[in-house]
Amino acid sequence: MLPLYFRAATAADVPALVTLVTSAYRGDASRVGWTTEADLLDGDRIDPTLLRADIERPRSRVVVAGTADATMVACAHVADVDGQGYFGMFAVDPRRQGGGIGRAMLAECERIAGHEWDLPAMRMTVIDVRDELIAWYVRLGYRRTGEVLPFPYGDTRFGIPKRDDLRFEVLHKPLRAAG
Numbered sequence: 001m002l003p004l005y006f007r008a009a010t011a012a013d014v015p016a017l018v019t020l021v022t023s024a025y026r027g028d029a030s031r032v033g034w035t036t037e038a039d040l041l042d043g044d045r046i047d048p049t050l051l052r053a054d055i056e057r058p059r060s061r062v063v064v065a066g067t068a069d070a071t072m073v074a075c076a077h078v079a080d081v082d083g084q085g086y087f088g089m090f091a092v093d094p095r096r097q098g099g100g101i102g103r104a105m106l107a108e109c110e111r112i113a114g115h116e117w118d119l120p121a122m123r124m125t126v127i128d129v130r131d132e133l134i135a136w137y138v139r140l141g142y143r144r145t146g147e148v149l150p151f152p153y154g155d156t157r158f159g160i161p162k163r164d165d166l167r168f169e170v171l172h173k174p175l176r177a178a179g
Contacts (some may be wrong), residue, residue, distance in 0.1 A: 002067045006108045009062035021046045024091035032094040041159035071152040074101050078109040085122035114175030126167035134172025
């Protein structure tokens with residue numbers, strides 16, 4: 001894996017972030033990697049206005065991973081939601097998936113939530129038919145909670161579903177020992 005640096009995204013990064021996230025999840029370009037949702041959803045994966053709000057909101061950070069030559073290779077959103085970390089908008093350039101970048105990005109977001117913000121746990125939602133992705137998170141210490149949330153059908157800011165059985169499963173990981 002190339003050496004990575006992490007930084008907080010700025011509003012100037014929004015166009016590049018939208019391109020990166022879209023390339024990891026939508027269209028034929030996403031099929032190069034293993035995170036594609038191209039068979040599940042069309043349309044946008046991230047709304048630029050919501051992304052900008054996430055960048056500007058307190059206790060919310062869009063994290064960018066880059067290489068020494070300043071190439072943006074991954075991003076994720078970590079936030080304090082009701083006293084727990086929330087992890088989302090996770091994307092790795094599909095041409096660079098499988099080399100440890102995603103694992104490093106997740107660890108950085110867990111560090112921010114657990115050490116900088118002193119939050120006890122991290123939560124995330126994953127489309128529940130994404131078995132391979134859920135299994136990857138489970139290997140990294142997340143557990144399936146059994147809690148499911150509805151997919152936002154009709155809200156095209158999150159994509160245009162190709163099937164009518166999508167929903168989100170909540171995954172959870174303690175970031176520090178209880179006590």
